[in-house]
Amino acid sequence: MQQLCPDLWQTTAEHPFGPDVTTHAYLWRGPAGNVLFYNTGLAEEIEALAPLGGVAWQYLSHRDEVSPSLAAIHARFGTRLRCHALEAPAAQAVTPVEATFDATHVPLPGLEVIPTPGHTVGSTCFRVQGAAGIYLFTGDSLFPDGDGWSTYVGTDQRATLADSLDRLRTPTPALVLASAARHPHGYRAVDGPQWQRILDTAIGDLR
Numbered sequence: 001m002q003q004l005c006p007d008l009w010q011t012t013a014e015h016p017f018g019p020d021v022t023t024h025a026y027l028w029r030g031p032a033g034n035v036l037f038y039n040t041g042l043a044e045e046i047e048a049l050a051p052l053g054g055v056a057w058q059y060l061s062h063r064d065e066v067s068p069s070l071a072a073i074h075a076r077f078g079t080r081l082r083c084h085a086l087e088a089p090a091a092q093a094v095t096p097v098e099a100t101f102d103a104t105h106v107p108l109p110g111l112e113v114i115p116t117p118g119h120t121v122g123s124t125c126f127r128v129q130g131a132a133g134i135y136l137f138t139g140d141s142l143f144p145d146g147d148g149w150s151t152y153v154g155t156d157q158r159a160t161l162a163d164s165l166d167r168l169r170t171p172t173p174a175l176v177l178a179s180a181a182r183h184p185h186g187y188r189a190v191d192g193p194q195w196q197r198i199l200d201t202a203i204g205d206l207r
Contacts, residue, residue: 001052011025023179025045031109038137054077057079061140062122063087064140081097083124119140119152149201151202159207169199
Protein backbone atom coordinates (compact mmCIF):
# COMPACT_ATOMS: atom_id res chain seq x y z
CA MET A 1 0.00 0.00 0.00
CA GLN A 2 1.39 3.37 -1.03
CA GLN A 3 0.11 6.81 -0.03
CA LEU A 4 -0.14 9.15 -3.01
CA CYS A 5 -1.88 12.16 -1.42
CA PRO A 6 -3.08 13.06 2.09
CA ASP A 7 -6.38 11.29 1.38
CA LEU A 8 -5.43 8.77 -1.33
CA TRP A 9 -3.69 5.36 -1.27
CA GLN A 10 -2.75 2.94 -4.05
CA THR A 11 -2.58 -0.84 -3.63
CA THR A 12 0.39 -2.89 -4.77
CA ALA A 13 0.53 -3.64 -8.49
CA GLU A 14 -1.01 -6.85 -9.80
CA HIS A 15 -0.64 -8.49 -13.23
CA PRO A 16 -3.81 -10.49 -13.94
CA PHE A 17 -3.64 -9.72 -17.69
CA GLY A 18 0.05 -10.51 -18.23
CA PRO A 19 3.41 -9.06 -17.18
CA ASP A 20 3.11 -5.90 -19.25
CA VAL A 21 -0.19 -4.77 -17.71
CA THR A 22 -0.44 -3.49 -14.15
CA THR A 23 -3.64 -3.09 -12.14
CA HIS A 24 -4.21 -1.17 -8.90
CA ALA A 25 -7.05 -0.24 -6.58
CA TYR A 26 -7.27 3.14 -4.85
CA LEU A 27 -8.61 4.07 -1.43
CA TRP A 28 -9.97 7.59 -1.02
CA ARG A 29 -10.73 8.89 2.46
CA GLY A 30 -13.79 10.98 1.65
CA PRO A 31 -15.87 13.17 3.94
CA ALA A 32 -18.60 10.51 4.16
CA GLY A 33 -16.26 7.54 4.62
CA ASN A 34 -13.65 5.47 2.81
CA VAL A 35 -14.23 4.61 -0.85
CA LEU A 36 -12.31 1.90 -2.72
CA PHE A 37 -12.15 2.31 -6.49
CA TYR A 38 -11.59 -0.76 -8.68
CA ASN A 39 -10.42 -3.96 -6.96
CA THR A 40 -7.45 -5.78 -5.50
CA GLY A 41 -7.00 -9.52 -5.26
CA LEU A 42 -4.12 -9.40 -2.78
CA ALA A 43 -5.07 -10.62 0.69
CA GLU A 44 -2.32 -8.58 2.33
CA GLU A 45 -3.55 -5.41 0.62
CA ILE A 46 -7.12 -6.06 1.75
CA GLU A 47 -5.83 -6.39 5.32
CA ALA A 48 -3.74 -3.21 4.90
CA LEU A 49 -7.00 -1.30 4.37
CA ALA A 50 -8.04 -2.01 7.97
CA PRO A 51 -5.72 0.47 9.76
CA LEU A 52 -6.81 3.13 7.24
CA GLY A 53 -10.40 2.73 8.43
CA GLY A 54 -11.58 -0.11 6.20
CA VAL A 55 -13.91 0.40 3.23
CA ALA A 56 -17.43 1.80 3.41
CA TRP A 57 -18.09 1.75 -0.35
CA GLN A 58 -16.46 0.04 -3.30
CA TYR A 59 -17.02 1.33 -6.84
CA LEU A 60 -16.22 -0.75 -9.92
CA SER A 61 -15.52 0.94 -13.23
CA HIS A 62 -16.49 -2.14 -15.26
CA ARG A 63 -16.87 -5.92 -15.22
CA ASP A 64 -13.17 -6.74 -15.76
CA GLU A 65 -12.56 -5.78 -12.12
CA VAL A 66 -14.80 -8.57 -10.84
CA SER A 67 -12.99 -11.33 -8.94
CA PRO A 68 -13.61 -13.44 -5.81
CA SER A 69 -11.86 -10.76 -3.74
CA LEU A 70 -15.02 -8.63 -3.95
CA ALA A 71 -16.64 -11.12 -1.57
CA ALA A 72 -13.56 -11.09 0.69
CA ILE A 73 -13.59 -7.28 0.92
CA HIS A 74 -17.32 -7.30 1.69
CA ALA A 75 -16.87 -9.97 4.36
CA ARG A 76 -13.97 -8.12 5.99
CA PHE A 77 -15.46 -4.62 6.06
CA GLY A 78 -19.18 -4.86 5.27
CA THR A 79 -18.44 -2.87 2.12
CA ARG A 80 -21.33 -1.62 0.00
CA LEU A 81 -20.52 -2.48 -3.62
CA ARG A 82 -21.78 -0.23 -6.41
CA CYS A 83 -21.46 -0.36 -10.20
CA HIS A 84 -23.30 0.43 -13.42
CA ALA A 85 -26.50 -1.56 -13.90
CA LEU A 86 -25.12 -3.13 -17.10
CA GLU A 87 -22.02 -4.39 -15.27
CA ALA A 88 -23.93 -5.63 -12.20
CA PRO A 89 -24.68 -9.21 -13.38
CA ALA A 90 -20.97 -10.02 -13.44
CA ALA A 91 -20.45 -8.61 -9.94
CA GLN A 92 -23.59 -10.23 -8.51
CA ALA A 93 -22.22 -13.63 -9.49
CA VAL A 94 -19.55 -13.06 -6.83
CA THR A 95 -21.14 -10.93 -4.10
CA PRO A 96 -24.23 -8.73 -3.53
CA VAL A 97 -24.34 -5.35 -5.23
CA GLU A 98 -25.81 -2.73 -2.89
CA ALA A 99 -26.74 -0.19 -5.58
CA THR A 100 -26.53 0.29 -9.34
CA PHE A 101 -26.69 3.38 -11.53
CA ASP A 102 -27.06 4.35 -15.18
CA ALA A 103 -26.64 8.14 -15.16
CA THR A 104 -24.27 10.82 -13.94
CA HIS A 105 -24.88 11.62 -10.28
CA VAL A 106 -23.24 12.65 -7.01
CA PRO A 107 -23.90 9.83 -4.52
CA LEU A 108 -21.46 11.04 -1.86
CA PRO A 109 -19.93 14.42 -1.00
CA GLY A 110 -16.99 15.04 -3.31
CA LEU A 111 -17.71 12.09 -5.63
CA GLU A 112 -19.21 12.35 -9.12
CA VAL A 113 -20.11 9.16 -10.99
CA ILE A 114 -19.86 9.52 -14.79
CA PRO A 115 -20.99 6.66 -17.05
CA THR A 116 -18.57 6.50 -20.00
CA PRO A 117 -19.60 3.60 -22.25
CA GLY A 118 -17.18 2.33 -24.85
CA HIS A 119 -14.66 -0.02 -23.29
CA THR A 120 -17.73 -1.91 -22.04
CA VAL A 121 -21.36 -0.89 -22.24
CA GLY A 122 -21.41 0.09 -18.58
CA SER A 123 -17.89 1.47 -18.16
CA THR A 124 -17.82 4.35 -15.69
CA CYS A 125 -15.37 7.05 -14.61
CA PHE A 126 -15.29 8.70 -11.21
CA ARG A 127 -14.34 12.30 -10.43
CA VAL A 128 -13.28 13.06 -6.85
CA GLN A 129 -12.63 16.41 -5.23
CA GLY A 130 -9.58 15.39 -3.25
CA ALA A 131 -7.17 17.06 -0.87
CA ALA A 132 -4.60 17.51 -3.67
CA GLY A 133 -7.07 18.55 -6.39
CA ILE A 134 -9.35 16.55 -8.65
CA TYR A 135 -8.69 12.83 -8.94
CA LEU A 136 -10.14 11.30 -12.12
CA PHE A 137 -10.51 7.52 -12.11
CA THR A 138 -10.77 6.45 -15.75
CA GLY A 139 -11.03 2.66 -15.43
CA ASP A 140 -9.88 1.15 -18.72
CA SER A 141 -11.44 3.92 -20.82
CA LEU A 142 -8.14 5.83 -20.95
CA PHE A 143 -4.88 4.60 -19.45
CA PRO A 144 -1.14 5.34 -19.37
CA ASP A 145 0.69 3.37 -22.05
CA GLY A 146 4.46 3.79 -21.87
CA ASP A 147 5.13 7.47 -22.43
CA GLY A 148 1.68 8.05 -23.94
CA TRP A 149 -1.96 7.12 -23.42
CA SER A 150 -4.21 4.49 -24.96
CA THR A 151 -7.77 3.23 -25.11
CA TYR A 152 -9.04 -0.33 -25.53
CA VAL A 153 -12.32 -0.65 -27.39
CA GLY A 154 -14.06 -2.74 -30.03
CA THR A 155 -14.35 -1.30 -33.53
CA ASP A 156 -18.12 -0.83 -33.24
CA GLN A 157 -17.75 1.22 -30.03
CA ARG A 158 -15.01 3.65 -31.06
CA ALA A 159 -17.39 6.57 -31.66
CA THR A 160 -19.18 5.83 -28.37
CA LEU A 161 -15.92 5.95 -26.42
CA ALA A 162 -14.84 9.14 -28.20
CA ASP A 163 -18.05 10.82 -27.07
CA SER A 164 -17.51 9.51 -23.53
CA LEU A 165 -13.96 10.87 -23.32
CA ASP A 166 -15.15 14.27 -24.51
CA ARG A 167 -17.25 14.48 -21.33
CA LEU A 168 -14.07 14.39 -19.22
CA ARG A 169 -12.54 17.65 -20.47
CA THR A 170 -13.51 19.84 -17.55
CA PRO A 171 -12.78 20.34 -14.79
CA THR A 172 -9.11 19.50 -15.28
CA PRO A 173 -7.88 16.69 -13.04
CA ALA A 174 -4.68 16.85 -11.03
CA LEU A 175 -4.29 13.07 -11.15
CA VAL A 176 -5.62 10.54 -13.69
CA LEU A 177 -5.73 7.01 -12.26
CA ALA A 178 -6.51 4.01 -14.45
CA SER A 179 -7.65 0.56 -13.42
CA ALA A 180 -5.23 -1.26 -15.76
CA ALA A 181 -2.28 0.28 -17.59
CA ARG A 182 0.80 -0.57 -19.58
CA HIS A 183 2.77 1.54 -17.12
CA PRO A 184 4.26 0.56 -13.76
CA HIS A 185 2.56 3.30 -11.76
CA GLY A 186 -0.91 3.25 -13.35
CA TYR A 187 -1.52 6.97 -12.87
CA ARG A 188 -0.15 10.35 -13.96
CA ALA A 189 -0.30 13.96 -12.85
CA VAL A 190 -1.55 16.34 -15.55
CA ASP A 191 -2.20 20.04 -16.04
CA GLY A 192 -4.89 21.83 -18.05
CA PRO A 193 -3.23 22.18 -21.48
CA GLN A 194 -1.67 18.74 -21.21
CA TRP A 195 -5.01 17.15 -20.36
CA GLN A 196 -6.69 18.75 -23.37
CA ARG A 197 -3.91 17.45 -25.64
CA ILE A 198 -4.26 13.95 -24.19
CA LEU A 199 -7.99 13.94 -24.87
CA ASP A 200 -7.61 15.52 -28.33
CA THR A 201 -5.19 12.76 -29.32
CA ALA A 202 -7.26 9.91 -27.87
CA ILE A 203 -10.51 11.17 -29.38
CA GLY A 204 -8.86 11.86 -32.72
CA ASP A 205 -7.47 8.32 -32.84
CA LEU A 206 -10.91 6.89 -32.12
CA ARG A 207 -12.63 8.93 -34.80
